[in-house]
Amino acid sequence: MKKPGATPAVVLCNPKYPHNVAGVLRTCSCFGVSQLWWTGSRVSLDVPKHERLPREERMRGYADVKLFPGEAKPLDAFADCTPVAIELVPGAQLLPHFEHPQNAVYVFGPEDGSVPAGIRRLCHSFIAIPTAHCLNLSQAVTLVLYDRLLKDMQAGRVEGWSMGDFLTEHRGYFDPSDDTGPRLESASGATAADLQRMNAR
Numbered sequence: 001m002k003k004p005g006a007t008p009a010v011v012l013c014n015p016k017y018p019h020n021v022a023g024v025l026r027t028c029s030c031f032g033v034s035q036l037w038w039t040g041s042r043v044s045l046d047v048p049k050h051e052r053l054p055r056e057e058r059m060r061g062y063a064d065v066k067l068f069p070g071e072a073k074p075l076d077a078f079a080d081c082t083p084v085a086i087e088l089v090p091g092a093q094l095l096p097h098f099e100h101p102q103n104a105v106y107v108f109g110p111e112d113g114s115v116p117a118g119i120r121r122l123c124h125s126f127i128a129i130p131t132a133h134c135l136n137l138s139q140a141v142t143l144v145l146y147d148r149l150l151k152d153m154q155a156g157r158v159e160g161w162s163m164g165d166f167l168t169e170h171r172g173y174f175d176p177s178d179d180t181g182p183r184l185e186s187a188s189g190a191t192a193a194d195l196q197r198m199n200a201r
Helices: 018-030 137-154 191-199
Strands: 009-012 037-038 066-068 082-086 104-108 123-129
Touching: 009 018, 009 137, 018 037, 018 137, 104 137
Parallel strands: 009 037, 009 104, 037 066, 082 104, 082 123
Antiparallel strands: none
C-alpha cells in the first residue's frame, strides 16, 4: 500500500490554537508545500461538530495543501523523508547555517511545549531560529520555509522569477507598466503548483 506522505511537508505536534494552524496552512500554500499534518485533538476539523479553521484561511487558493488532522504517528506515513525538528535543544544548528534536505518533513512543537520525545527520536536534524524571544508558531514555520526557498534559489534549484511569476492572485501586486490594472498572469506561467513540483524533485 502506498504511503500518503509527500515531501516537503510540515508536521505540527498537538497545536493549541486554530488560528496558528490556519496561518501555517497559508504559509504552506505560499511556499509550495503540499501537505500539513498535525497530532492531537486540540485543533480539530470535525465536520459534524462544525469545527473548522478561521474563515480567511479556508480560501480556495489554499486548496493545494492537503490537511491531515489528528494523526498520531505522522512520520509513519512517509516512505522516504528526512524529519527535521525545529527545537531548542543542545547542539541544534542555527537556521541560517542549515542545508535543507529536499525530502524534509519539518516538525514543530506546540505553542506551550516541545516536540514529544517519541517524535524527537525519529528526527535526523535539529534546527533553531536565532531570535531574542520565542516566535509565534506560524511565524516560525514561515521563516523556515522562506529559508528553504531562499537557499534553493541561491543554489539554482528554483529560478529567480519576477514577483509577477510567483503570485497566483492579484492582491498586493501592481505592474506599473500595465495601465489596465493588476496583472494576473505571469510571463513564465509559473504557479504555486510549479513550486510544489520543484520542491518534490
